[in-house]
Amino acid sequence: MTARYSLKNLLAGLIFVGFGLAFGYAASNYPIGTALRMGPGYFPIILAVIMVVLGAIIVVQSFREGTDEIALGAIPWRGLVLLIGALVFFGFTVRGLGLLPSLFVTVFLAGFASRSNGLVGALVLAAGLTALCMVIFVWALGLPLPLFGPWLAALGL
Amino acid sequence: MDLLANLALGFETALTPANIFYCFIGVLLGTLVGVLPGIGPTGAIAILLPITFTFEPVTAIIMLAGIYYGAQYGGSTTAILINLPGESSSAVTAIDGYQMARQGRAGPALATAALGSFFAGTVATMLVAVAAPPLARLALQFGSAEYFALIVLGLVASVALAHGSIIKALAMIVLGLLLGMVGQDIYTGTPRFTFGFFELYSGINFVSVAVGVFGLAEILRNLENETTRSVLVKKVERLWLSKDDFRRIAMPVLRGTGLGSILGILPGGGHVLASFASYSIEKKSSKHPEQFGKGAIEGVAGPESANNAAAQTSFIPLLTLGIPAHPVMALIIGAFIIQGIQPGPNVITSEPALFWGVIASMWVGNILLVILNLPLIGLWVKMLTIPYRVLFPAIIAFACIGTFSINLNAFDIYAIAVLGIIGYVLVKLDCEPAPLLLGFVLGPLLEEHLRRAMIISRGDPMTFLERPISAGLLALAALAIIVSILPSIRRKRDEVFVEED
Amino acid sequence: MIKTMFAAAIAAGVSLAAVSAQAQTYPERSITIVVPFAAGGPTDTVTRLVAEPMSAALGQQVIVQNVAGAGGTLAAGQVAAAEPDGYTILMHHIGMSTAPSLYSALPYDPVEDFEHIGLVTEVPMTIIGRKDLEPTTLAELVEYVKTNGETVTYANAGIGAASHLCGLLFMSATETTPTEVPYQGTGPAMTDLIGGQVDFLCDQTTNTTGQIQGGEVKAYAVTSADRLPTLPDLETTAEGGLDMEVTVWHGLYAPAGTPDEIVQKLSEALQTALADQGVIDKFADLGTTPVAQEDATPEAHLETLTSQIELWKPIIEAAGVQPQ
Numbered sequence: 010m011t012a013r014y015s016l017k018n019l020l021a022g023l024i025f026v027g028f029g030l031a032f033g034y035a036a037s038n039y040p041i042g043t044a045l046r047m048g049p050g051y052f053p054i055i056l057a058v059i060m061v062v063l064g065a066i067i068v069v070q071s072f073r074e075g076t077d078e079i080a081l082g083a084i085p086w087r088g089l090v091l092l093i094g095a096l097v098f099f100g101f102t103v104r105g106l107g108l109l110p111s112l113f114v115t116v117f118l119a120g121f122a123s124r125s126n127g128l129v130g131a132l133v134l135a136a137g138l139t140a141l142c143m144v145i146f147v148w149a150l151g152l153p154l155p156l157f158g159p160w161l162a163a164l165g166l
Numbered sequence: 167m168d169l170l171a172n173l174a175l176g177f178e179t180a181l182t183p184a185n186i187f188y189c190f191i192g193v194l195l196g197t198l199v200g201v202l203p204g205i206g207p208t209g210a211i212a213i214l215l216p217i218t219f220t221f222e223p224v225t226a227i228i229m230l231a232g233i234y235y236g237a238q239y240g241g242s243t244t245a246i247l248i249n250l251p252g253e254s255s256s257a258v259t260a261i262d263g264y265q266m267a268r269q270g271r272a273g274p275a276l277a278t279a280a281l282g283s284f285f286a287g288t289v290a291t292m293l294v295a296v297a298a299p300p301l302a303r304l305a306l307q308f309g310s311a312e313y314f315a316l317i318v319l320g321l322v323a324s325v326a327l328a329h330g331s332i333i334k335a336l337a338m339i340v341l342g343l344l345l346g347m348v349g350q351d352i353y354t355g356t357p358r359f360t361f362g363f364f365e366l367y368s369g370i371n372f373v374s375v376a377v378g379v380f381g382l383a384e385i386l387r388n389l390e391n392e393t394t395r396s397v398l399v400k401k402v403e404r405l406w407l408s409k410d411d412f413r414r415i416a417m418p419v420l421r422g423t424g425l426g427s428i429l430g431i432l433p434g435g436g437h438v439l440a441s442f443a444s445y446s447i448e449k450k451s452s453k454h455p456e457q458f459g460k461g462a463i464e465g466v467a468g469p470e471s472a473n474n475a476a477a478q479t480s481f482i483p484l485l486t487l488g489i490p491a492h493p494v495m496a497l498i499i500g501a502f503i504i505q506g507i508q509p510g511p512n513v514i515t516s517e518p519a520l521f522w523g524v525i526a527s528m529w530v531g532n533i534l535l536v537i538l539n540l541p542l543i544g545l546w547v548k549m550l551t552i553p554y555r556v557l558f559p560a561i562i563a564f565a566c567i568g569t570f571s572i573n574l575n576a577f578d579i580y581a582i583a584v585l586g587i588i589g590y591v592l593v594k595l596d597c598e599p600a601p602l603l604l605g606f607v608l609g610p611l612l613e614e615h616l617r618r619a620m621i622i623s624r625g626d627p628m629t630f631l632e633r634p635i636s637a638g639l640l641a642l643a644a645l646a647i648i649v650s651i652l653p654s655i656r657r658k659r660d661e662v663f664v665e666e667d
Numbered sequence: 668m669i670k671t672m673f674a675a676a677i678a679a680g681v682s683l684a685a686v687s688a689q690a691q692t693y694p695e696r697s698i699t700i701v702v703p704f705a706a707g708g709p710t711d712t713v714t715r716l717v718a719e720p721m722s723a724a725l726g727q728q729v730i731v732q733n734v735a736g737a738g739g740t741l742a743a744g745q746v747a748a749a750e751p752d753g754y755t756i757l758m759h760h761i762g763m764s765t766a767p768s769l770y771s772a773l774p775y776d777p778v779e780d781f782e783h784i785g786l787v788t789e790v791p792m793t794i795i796g797r798k799d800l801e802p803t804t805l806a807e808l809v810e811y812v813k814t815n816g817e818t819v820t821y822a823n824a825g826i827g828a829a830s831h832l833c834g835l836l837f838m839s840a841t842e843t844t845p846t847e848v849p850y851q852g853t854g855p856a857m858t859d860l861i862g863g864q865v866d867f868l869c870d871q872t873t874n875t876t877g878q879i880q881g882g883e884v885k886a887y888a889v890t891s892a893d894r895l896p897t898l899p900d901l902e903t904t905a906e907g908g909l910d911m912e913v914t915v916w917h918g919l920y921a922p923a924g925t926p927d928e929i930v931q932k933l934s935e936a937l938q939t940a941l942a943d944q945g946v947i948d949k950f951a952d953l954g955t956t957p958v959a960q961e962d963a964t965p966e967a968h969l970e971t972l973t974s975q976i977e978l979w980k981p982i983i984e985a986a987g988v989q990p991q
Contacts, residue, residue: 018331021595025337032344035359039351045625049351049358052613056344063337070333081594088389089590092382092562093583099566100579108567115566119559123389126555134556138563145202146567150195151213153699153730154571159750212706212733216715306862350737353849355769355826364744364774367737433858487861488877490854493705499854500707503873504715506952510877574734575741614851621848622820622864 016081018071025064033057091122107158108147113139173295176522180530185228188221189527192229193535196236197542200243203250203377203565207237209572211497215504223505224520228527230501231481234494235287235528238477239535242279242470243546246272248561250381254372254607255441255473260380261327261600262458262465269461272547273405278415278463279470280539281407286423286471287532290478293427294485295525299514301479302486305431310619311629315639316432317612320439320604322643323446327600329459335601338592342605343612345370345585353617365577370585374578375606377565378585379592379599385558386590405543415467418448422471430476433483433491437476438607444472459598478528485521487511690928693753697728700919701757703742705735708853709873709953713788713917714758716949720940725932738827740766740773743920747775751924753933756784760917762827764975768983769827778973781920782930785937785963786971789914790955791891792833793875793901795884796867797860805888805907808867812843819845822856822865829915830856832979833869833890835986840911860884871915872897872954890914897954916958916975918968930965938963 036057042048095118102111116138120131146152179185199210211230218226238255245256246263259279266275293301308316321339328335348359349369360366407415422444429436429443448468449458458465480491488509490496502509507517514521549557569578589599623629631637700718704710714731722729734742739762746757763777775781794805802808812819823831826849834847848865850856853874859865861883869890876897879886888904889895890913904911919937921930940946941957950956961967 017595018334021334021337021592021597024592024595025341028341028344032347032359036347039356039358040354043625044627045620047353047617047620049354049356052616053344053347053358056340056347056609060337060340060344063333063340066333067331067337083390085386085389088386089587092385093587095562096382096566096579096583096586099570100576100583103566103570103576103579104574112563112567116559116563119562120555123555123558125553130555134559138560141560142563142567146571150199150210152567152571153213153697153732154567154574208706215706216719216731219715219719306858309859309862309864350826352825352851355738362772364737364741367741368735433855483858487858487883488881489858489861490707493707496705496852496854497707500712500715503712503953504949506949508877508880508952511881511883512877573736574732574745575736618848618850621846624818624846 013072013075015071015074015077017077018067018074022064022067022069022071025067026061027064029057029060029062029064032060087124088122091118095119095122102160103154103158105158105160107156107161108154109139109143109156110161111158112142169296172518172522173526175519176295176524176526179224179519179523180228180526184222185225185523185527186530188225188229189232189531190534192232193236193239193531194538196233196238197240197535197538199233200237200240200252202568203244203252203373203381203561206241206252206373206568206572207234208493208497209568210237211494211501215497215501218501219504223502223507223517224523226501226505227498227520227524228531230498231524231528232531234498235474235477235531236535238474239280239283239539242283242466242473243276246275246279246466247546247550248381248557249384250561250565251376251603252373254376254438254603255469255476257376257380257600257603258327258441258445258469259466259473261445261598262460262462265459265461266463266466267550271461271463272550273543274407274411274463275466276543276546277405277407277540278411278467280536280543282415282419282422282467282471283474284532284536285419286426286473286475287478287535288529289423290427290430290475291525291528291532294479294482294528295522298482298486298525301431302482305433305436305483306487307635308432309633310615310622311633311636312639313432314612314615314619315630315636315643316436316439317608317615319639319643319646320443321608321612322646324442324601324604326446326449326458327442327604328598329456330596330598334597338597338599338601339605342602342607343609344605345375345602346606346609347613349610352614363577365575368573369610370581370606371569371572371575371578372607373569373572374581375585376603377569378582379589379602381561381565382582382586383589383593383599385561386586387593388554388558405547411463414463418444418464418468419471421447421451422468422473423475426472426475427479429472430479430491431482433480433489437480437491438611440472440476441469442604444468481524481528484509485524486514488513690753690926690932693929693932694725694727696754697730698722698725698753699730699732699755701742701746701755702731702733703735703739703757703759703762704733705852706731706733709790709871709915710758710760710917712873712953713790713950716946717787717937717940720943720946721933721936724936724939738762738766738769738825740770740775743777744774746920747780747922749922751782751922751926753921753925753929755922756933757781757920758787758917759920761829761832761915761975763918763920764972765827765832765979765983767976768980777976778969780923782923782925783965783968783972784919784921784930784933785965786958786968787917787919787937787941787963788950788955788957789891789916790871790873790953791889791895791914792829792869792871793879793889793898794833794837794867794869794887794904795860795875795879796887797863797865798883798885799863800866800885802887803885805902805904805909808887809841809843809909812841812845817844817846819867820848820865821845822848822850822860822868824853824856824870825849825851828853830868830870833913835982836911836913837869837909839982839985840909876954895954896951916971918972934964 036053039050040048117135
């Protein structure tokens with residue numbers, strides 16, 4: 010069976026409709042107000058409606074335009090998980106652990122996201138880039154971020 | 167009113183060895199923070215503010231101003247090389263600049279950005295010198311109704327940012343507008359879409375959005391085909407512009423300079439429109455609009471010039487009236503106060519050496535920047551030979567530190583992750599990120615000015631049509647819609663049986 | 668049993684000794700003052716001006732860090748949750764006393780969750796109007812607002828901003844209801860006032876003095892008890908027959924649980940800084956003065972804070988501002 014629709018457009022349209030509905034639902038809790046004194050909900054609701062309409066048009070179009078020229082392609086799951094993990098780790102620990110250890114782990118996770126980097130490669134990369142960042146941000150620009158945080162102090166380090 | 171005498175005073179001040187030195191330090195630091203993703207001029211100036219306490223006032227302002235326009239130069243570098251715009255203005259540069267880099271034309275792209283910026287900076291500074299006070303008066307004619315109309319025009323024109331489906335570009339703009347709504351409503355204080363987190367009360371940070379939908383999404387795209395794609399960038403052909411390139415960028419640079427100079431004067435957000443508007447105009451007036459988005463050099467030349475011209479003229483409201491056009495200008499006002507100078511309309515008469523010295527220093531700074539940046543092009547292009555598996559973790563590290571340093575808000579980092587996923591998925595589905603970014607920047611302004619105009623007019627929507635500037639801008643927007651719809655209708659009629667491309 | 672109690676007593680003694688030893692040697696590294704607003708604003712400027720002499724008095728670097736967001740509550744919440752070791756402290760203004768009335772889910776208590784180091788300065792405010800606004804005196808302005816009611820527009824720099832609070836006070840003192848037009852910060856509000864898009868505004872002298880002196884706006888009154896040396900011709904609200912007095916007071920805070928010795932040291936450093944001639948001069952340029960030495964103390968600070976919280980609560984409620 011060959012699909013007679015554009016999968017990309019269909020998915021994009023559905024995502025837009027989803028965003029529109031989600032924002033619209035959340036905005037429905039805010040007072041709409043009047044045209045003179047527009048409430049906090051007025052503008053978001055208008056936008057949410059437009060979003061849903063545009064999404065719906067894209068969905069309809071997806072059935073009229075035929076199949077995609079270029080297929081959707083693979084999703085780099087390893088990269089996705091590790092990169093998101095790296096960012097979340099940094100946000101979560103930069104205060105507690107301090108910049109130096111937090112950044113080291115973050116770069117390690119990010120480096121490991123590439124299939125071309127092995128464990129050792131990622132470690133070397135983490136050490137090198139962390140050192141580089143220390144030079145640029147802490148030494149040269151003098152960012153006032155503590156290198157070691159209170160979590161380590163609590164451990165007596 | 168003796169311009170020559172004033173300029174002589176200005177250059178006398180700006181050309182002392184100390185002031186040249188600190189101007190150089192300023193533009194150097196500005197280039198550096200502009201190149202580093204995340205950390206922008208606001209952060210750099212805030213950090214360096216205490217150092218300038220011990221300086222002469224004019225030296226301090228010269229250096230801080232240098233950081234600001236230096237960052238505008240540097241910002242385009244990462245946008246072109248690694249698709250990572252540090253500011254809304256360079257998001258436009260990323261569209262064609264990054265494509266040029268992938269085609270091995272990073273050198274000409276960077277050179278265009280540098281030359282365009284230099285030309286625009288020089289001309290716009292001249293405008294500041296010749297006509298700052300009357301231009302500032304003119305800009306004050308802009309109230310909320312006018313800004314609303316201007317932003318509507320900007321949004322209409324911005325559809326040109328897309329080189330694919332127009333309807334998807336519209337959807338991305340609206341999604342950007344919605345994301346811009348996150349945070350505390352400025353009129354009632356109601357937190358919107360914050361899920362109870364105080365960290366989200368000020369909204370999503372622009373840098374998080376830019377790094378997420380451009381930088382992170384692009385990294386994920388590149389990780390897709392890691393095994394199959396060996397070289398990311400074609401071999402670099404030449405570093406400098408060819409004769410043909412020069413011919414192609416001449417008009418875009420001129421138009422961009424004019425447009426940016428005008429928009430930069432408007433303190434209520436004109437400067438953010440400059441590069442977007444320039445891109446739209448270049449695409450509309452080009453004989454080959456289909457090349458835009460695929461590495462058209464005009465798409466780099468126009469917006470970069472517009473951006474830099476606006477960066478210079480946005481000093482006009484600050485220097486002549488003491489009102490800040492954006493956060494960086496607010497910081498410089500703080501520097502004035504700390505230096506014991508009362509910012510306001512009196513600066514021009516009470517501190518002429520400062521006023522004219524700062525203006526003259528902008529010329530000096532622009533010359534220093536072009537001297538500094540042209541030789542750097544070779545170095546930047548070499549950076550592209552760094553293996554991608556080393557480059558992208560470096561991007562992540564820089565983005566983390568830079569973004570966190572802005573407000574020390576961990577949510578800004580989480581926002582990169584979330585927007586990176588959204589951006590990646592949507593880009594994979596052939597939606598382009600630039601319109602989203604534009605919507606995100608303009609959304610809050612659009613709502614703010616619409617609501618304020620309605621409050622001031624006491625709920626009468628006719629205010630938008632009764633005020634001549636506003637009516638004119640809205641008419642222009644309507645015209646733009648008609649013009650862009652007409653040919654497609656005609657084409658549809660002609661090519662109804664021809665397969666769509 | 669006795670053994671364990673003994674051990675506990677020793678342990679307690681040791682940790683007490685550790686705390687006081689920590690307080691003895693304080694400060695051993697740089698101290699960070701968190702400013703809850705963007706760099707370049709009035710609170711930031713005030714902080715940077717006192718940070719330098721405080722640093723000299725403490726013998727350690729004092730770093731100013733801007734954590735803007737959520738009307739200043741984001742930074743206050745962060746400092747409340749910070750280590751109570753005296754290395755992270757907060758500079759906040761009048762907003763500390765209004766936040767409990769403006770935010771229902773405030774993640775901290777301004778009184779309980781902080782040690783109060785001392786007051787810093789009280790910045791007066793000025794009532795100003797667009798250049799071509801009809802009234803020329805404060806009394807005429809009040810009359811004008813009364814006659815024209817909602818057609819008069821009053822700009823403010825956003826919910827909870829000093830200019831918003833001053834406006835609320837003006838409305839409650841004059842029993843008028845001009846239309847409030849909020850802006851995002853003083854800069855754009857001032858731009859529209861100079862451009863004649865709105866009618867009047869009340870903001871800190873740090874923001875308005877230059878515009879008044881430059882003749883870009885019309886000044887009606889200053890909200891402090893005495894006239895200002897920088898604007899000697901400008902009458903006070905009391906002279907103009909209006910019963911409202913408001914100043915934007917600033918104070919320094921440490922997280923609750925910070926040892927008394929450390930709070931004391933910080934308070935003394937603050938007093939030294941406020942006596943510094945350089946600070947007095949720079950403050951004068953801003954149209955303000957440092958507080959008296961006896962007010963730069965924990966006791967005076969706490970007293971001001973509690974009385975201000977009580978003062979603002981009914982005014983904000985009466986204005987119908989919904990707590991968020």
